[in-house]
Amino acid sequence: xxxxxxxxxxxxxxxxxxxxxxxxxxxxxxxxxxxxxxxxxxxxxxxxxxxxxxxxxxxxxxxxxxxxxxxxxxxxxxxxxxxxxxxxxxxxxxxxxxxxxxxxxxxxxxxxxxxxxxxxxxxxxxxxxxxxxxxxxxxxxxxxxxxxxxxxxxxxxxxxxxxxxxxxxxxxxxxxxxxxxxxxxxxxxxxxxxxxxxxxxxxxxxxxxxxxxxxxxxxxxxxxxxxxxxxxxxxxxxxxxxxxxxxxxxxxxxxxxxxxxxxxxxxxxxxxxxxxxxxxxxxxxxxxxxxxxxxxxxxxxxxxxxxxxxxxxxxxxxxxxxxxxxxxxxxxxxxxxxxxxxxxxxxxxxxxxxxxxxxxxxxxxxxxxxxxxxxxxxxxxxxxxxxxxxxxxxxxxxxxxxxxxxxxxxxxxxxxxxxxxxxxxxxxxxxxxxxxxxxxxxxxxxxxxxxxxxxxxxxxxxxxxxxxxxxxxxxxxxxxxxxxxxx
Amino acid sequence: xxxxxxxxxxxxxxxxxxxxxxxxxxxxxxxxxxxxxxxxxxxxxxxxxxxxxxxxxxxxxxxxxxxxxxxxxxxxxxxxxxxxxxxxxxxxxxxxxxxxxxxxxxxxxxxxx
Numbered sequence: 057x058x059x060x061x062x063x064x065x066x067x068x069x070x071x072x073x074x075x076x077x078x079x080x081x082x083x084x085x086x087x088x089x090x091x092x093x094x095x096x097x098x099x100x101x102x103x104x105x106x107x108x109x110x111x112x113x114x115x116x117x118x119x120x121x122x123x124x125x126x127x128x129x130x131x132x133x134x135x136x137x138x139x140x141x142x143x144x145x146x147x148x149x150x151x152x153x154x155x156x157x158x159x160x161x162x163x164x165x166x167x168x169x170x171x172x173x174x175x176x177x178x179x180x181x182x183x184x185x186x187x188x189x190x191x192x193x194x195x196x197x198x199x200x201x202x203x204x205x206x207x208x209x210x211x212x213x214x215x216x217x218x219x220x221x222x223x224x225x226x227x228x229x230x231x232x233x234x235x236x237x238x239x240x241x242x243x244x245x246x247x248x249x250x251x252x253x254x255x256x257x258x259x260x261x262x263x264x265x266x267x268x269x270x271x272x273x274x275x276x277x278x279x280x281x282x283x284x285x286x287x288x289x290x291x292x293x294x295x296x297x298x299x300x301x302x303x304x305x306x307x308x309x310x311x312x313x314x315x316x317x318x319x320x321x322x323x324x325x326x327x328x329x330x331x332x333x334x335x336x337x338x339x340x341x342x343x344x345x346x347x348x349x350x351x352x353x354x355x356x357x358x359x360x361x362x363x364x365x366x367x368x369x370x371x372x373x374x375x376x377x378x379x380x381x382x383x384x385x386x387x388x389x390x391x392x393x394x395x396x397x398x399x400x401x402x403x404x405x406x407x408x409x410x411x412x413x414x415x416x417x418x419x420x421x422x423x424x425x426x427x428x429x430x431x432x433x434x435x436x437x438x439x440x441x442x443x444x445x446x447x448x449x450x451x452x453x454x455x456x457x458x459x460x461x462x463x464x465x466x467x468x469x470x471x472x473x474x475x476x477x478x479x480x481x482x483x484x485x486x487x488x489x490x491x492x493x494x495x496x497x498x499x500x501x502x503x504x505x506x507x508x509x510x511x512x513x514x515x516x517x518x519x520x521x522x523x524x525x526x527x528x529x530x531x532x533x534x535x536x537x538x539x540x541x542x543x
Numbered sequence: 544x545x546x547x548x549x550x551x552x553x554x555x556x557x558x559x560x561x562x563x564x565x566x567x568x569x570x571x572x573x574x575x576x577x578x579x580x581x582x583x584x585x586x587x588x589x590x591x592x593x594x595x596x597x598x599x600x601x602x603x604x605x606x607x608x609x610x611x612x613x614x615x616x617x618x619x620x621x622x623x624x625x626x627x628x629x630x631x632x633x634x635x636x637x638x639x640x641x642x643x644x645x646x647x648x649x650x651x652x653x654x655x656x
């Protein structure tokens with residue numbers, strides 16, 4: 057069979073991994089008919105990546121797969137990836153996937169002279185042949201080094217094994233543990249030269265950040281950054297920061313903010329349906345009131361709303377809002393308004409995000425409110441946090457769900473630098489501020505900082521919240537928000 | 544070369560009552576084609592058995608080129624691999640058995656020195 061590996065001018069054929077983002081930064085996937093080395097520390101997601109690659113082959117390319125699993129039993133492997141949306145049992149039943157657990161225990165084995173690893177070759181060959189596999193995963197093959205003492209034999213046998221994979225035109229992933237001096241613990245990168253991917257899992261400030269980097273890809277261009285990635289219900293997804301795929305279609309339909317005067321500031325029509333709205337401001341500036349009014353209006357139109365409350369209990373919110381004339385209880389009773397209240401504990405961002413996405417997918421609301429996002433998405437500066445938030449917004453957008461996120465700020469809401477990174481992700485950004493100047497009564501101001509795709513008012517209006525009425529008053533001119541003066 | 548020899552030493556006829564487990568040795572040698580290592584392993588194993596276990600052993604040679612599906616069951620990784628099925632517990636030794644001393648230790652025929 058003709059090979060073109062040495063000819064760099066012919067583009068390397070690719071086998072799509074099916075992992076969102078990875079195929080984008082590799083310009084199409086892993087090198088077809090070649091072996092890719094994926095290294096990383098325990099728990100970084102390399103097994104999941106490999107199994108997703110196999111599953112994608114089965115589901116979308118009619119390419120059956122074989123996994124030689126050196127670390128876990130087939131049952132354990134299936135259980136581990138089941139929670140991440142992969143149903144291996146089903147593939148196995150349909151004879152599209154074969155998992156062989158290769159266990160080797162040094163204590164059980166006496167070495168009594170020359171040997172080779174034909175046992176592995178035979179098992180792999182038999183498995184590949186029996187289901188006509190096109191994709192192969194060797195997961196945790198370095199455990200052989202712990203089980204067998206003849207390192208020289210092992211090395212030459214591994215070299216032979218990787219050559220065997222090439223000769224049989226199999227697209228393969230070999231996973232390895234991260235080493236100290238070498239990329240993988242036993243220097244597998246010496247033998248696998250076509251494509252090397254490094255995965256990493258760091259935890260800083262209780263926020264876990266996973267990153268992936270393509271160290272090498274022979275014969276192909278590839279992204280060279282460290283790309284953050286997520287593991288959620290759909291497995292691994294990685295979003296190139298600079299190359300976000302904005303595939304959702306923009307909707308022209310508008311939805312009322314629930315406050316006619318605020319609608320007026322936005323071409324008289326309010327938000328775009330399916331857009332994301334950020335409302336930021338200090339404590340007590342009326343963010344929750346805006347959110348409640350928005351939810352009330354949506355329910356009033358016969359739509360449904362899912363309200364994530366991270367600081368107050370639903371009954372507290374209902375009571376407080378009733379005091380300003382927003383009667384939410386009727387919608388709760390009717391079932392159109394659902395609250396989900398949790399404490400933003402150290403459960404971890406990924407877990408929160410997973411729960412939120414699940415609830416949204418299940419109840420299919422028209423409007424989602426997150427009050428406040430600050431509680432769960434702290435530390436905006438980290439790439440991982442931003443990525444996760446981006447994922448949530450994308451998730452909402454493709455479903456045309458209009459979302460409002462309340463953002464509690466410590467300083468003035470106008471101090472844009474603090475949440476620049478959040479606001480750039482949003483279609484609409486509204487700030488609410490305190491104005492406490494001179495002898496008059498303290499006032500609240502509302503400003504539409506930005507709103508994509510519309511000619512919105514750029515005036516700061518007074519936000520008037522009184523019993524039974526939320527409206528906007530006159531324009532507040534030339535008054536710096538009070539806290540900048542006071543602090 | 545294809546036909547792998549199935550060498551079976553059956554010193555005890557099937558009709559006779561089976562000897563006590565602890566006395567009888569059931570050995571299975573996995574090979575992959577008649578390679579020099581495999582042939583050496585067969586020869587070395589026979590020698591050991593004749594020396595130590597005369598009349599109370601059975602050797603089954605499994606050629607995985609012919610029966611690849613059998614590799615999984617006994618967790619065969621290296622070739623040749625000898626599996627002591629009886630007496631219990633199951634023991635596994637790998638290599639061509641040229642290091643007789645280690646083979647004897649591995650089979651529990653000689654205490655480790």
